[in-house]
Amino acid sequence: MAPLVLQTQPKGNIMKLDSLRTLWIEEMRDLYNAENQLLKALPKMAKKAAAPELKQAFQSHLEETKTHVERLDQIFDTLGKKPTGKTCKAMKGLVEEGSEMMQETGPSSVIDAGIIAAGQRVEHYEMAGYGVVRTFASILGEDEAEGLLQETLDEEAAADEKLTEIAESTVNDEADNEAGNEEDSPMAAKQSRGRR
16 A cells, blocks of 8 residues: 655645745744734723733833844844734734633633733743744854844743733632632532531
8 A cells, every 4th residue: 555645735825945044034924913913902902901910011012022123123124024924823823822811711810810821822822932043143153143133032031921910819719719610619618527
């Protein structure tokens, strides 16, 4: 029996990645689109957030995201390339998941915990992307771009840390202690059995 060979047909505009520089530019275009998707999503996340510190974190990150787009614009301008032309499908999916979370009903702290989880998935995706393009810039001798990309990478990591801090300091505990949740929790069930 002959081995099964899957053949796929190219879809859409397939680009020839003929060099690390070409790949670097395509990866930055992907991030550029991702950041622009976030510019639309972050105000919605801030509006939905109930915890004031979470609302503020999203509003602050919106301003940082505008700066991230400006930095990418600066890099593309220096390279004489256009930043557009690519859709970041991963960010599109992450934003859709976040939108679904914001449509859920339930205690505000539980929804906030879910929004934080969605936000951190976004931050981790961005940190991976910026880590890659920063490394490529270093290899390619693009020192100015490397510095700009490192600044953005540092800000993405700080945003992730801020979300963790908010989750661990208040939101997760509040979500766990919501009315009705205590009676359904495994600990409450053990305590209830112990009193009988």
